[in-house]
Amino acid sequence: MLALQGSVAPHLAALEALGVSAISVRKPATLDQVDRLIVPGGESTALWRLLCHAQLWEPIGARAASGDLALFGTCAGAILLGRETQSEPPPRWGIVQVTVDRNAYGNQVDSFIGPIDYRIAPLTQGAVGEPNGGVLSPSGAHHGANHGANHGAEGVFIRAPRFRDPGPAVQVLAERAGEPIALRQERVIIATFHPELSTDRRLHRLFLDL
Numbered sequence: 001m002l003a004l005q006g007s008v009a010p011h012l013a014a015l016e017a018l019g020v021s022a023i024s025v026r027k028p029a030t031l032d033q034v035d036r037l038i039v040p041g042g043e044s045t046a047l048w049r050l051l052c053h054a055q056l057w058e059p060i061g062a063r064a065a066s067g068d069l070a071l072f073g074t075c076a077g078a079i080l081l082g083r084e085t086q087s088e089p090p091p092r093w094g095i096v097q098v099t100v101d102r103n104a105y106g107n108q109v110d111s112f113i114g115p116i117d118y119r120i121a122p123l124t125q126g127a128v129g130e131p132n133g134g135v136l137s138p139s140g141a142h143h144g145a146n147h148g149a150n151h152g153a154e155g156v157f158i159r160a161p162r163f164r165d166p167g168p169a170v171q172v173l174a175e176r177a178g179e180p181i182a183l184r185q186e187r188v189i190i191a192t193f194h195p196e197l198s199t200d201r202r203l204h205r206l207f208l209d210l
């Protein structure tokens with residue numbers, strides 16, 4: 001768990017609920033000990049500065065690009081993992097084939113909680129500790145496996161970004177009003193919302209299984 005800034009404690013609690021005790025990464029020596037990393041929401045420019053100062057920007061980017069480090073970026077974390085862009089600071093790692101537009105719903109007062117549609121199955125009872133954590137593969141909708149998957153599912157959007165022009169390597173994990181809000185590209189998951197602030201743990205479970 002990257003613990004420089006932002007929504008760290010709620011992610012740790014979400015992992016705890018799945019039976020996982022995570023370590024907090026603040027320096028390169030600790031990064032060397034992990035094979036997966038959550039990059040939390042917060043403020044992306046502040047986070048970028050802190051990552052550079054801690055000498056974590058380069059090694060995270062290099063390890064993610066080689067597939068050696070699984071990543072889960074939420075909100076500001078998703079912004080940093082998206083495509084490089086000249087138009088808007090901060091710099092991006094450019095790992096996921098998607099442009100991420102910052103503050104795309106408006107200002108802080110335009111933050112909201114709203115219904116979302118997962119494209120992956122929910123965790124089943126007793127899923128914790130099972131090899132695949134009860135996560136079914138996407139596209140269950142056609143086979144009935146997604147039935148009820150989105151009952152009551154909601155997302156917390158805090159000065160959230162929006163995804164634009166996802167590339168062919170990207171798989172949609174969740175949508176809101178037909179627009180992608182959670183994506184996966186190989187060993188990287190990104191979400192524009194804050195899954196750690198809801199009770200639904202399916203994205204965290206999927207991340208742990210990458």
Ligand code: GLN
Nearest residue numbers: 041042043044075076159
């Ligand atoms: N708006 C913030 C940014 O641009 C992200 C907000 C969040 O992480 N909840 O960095």
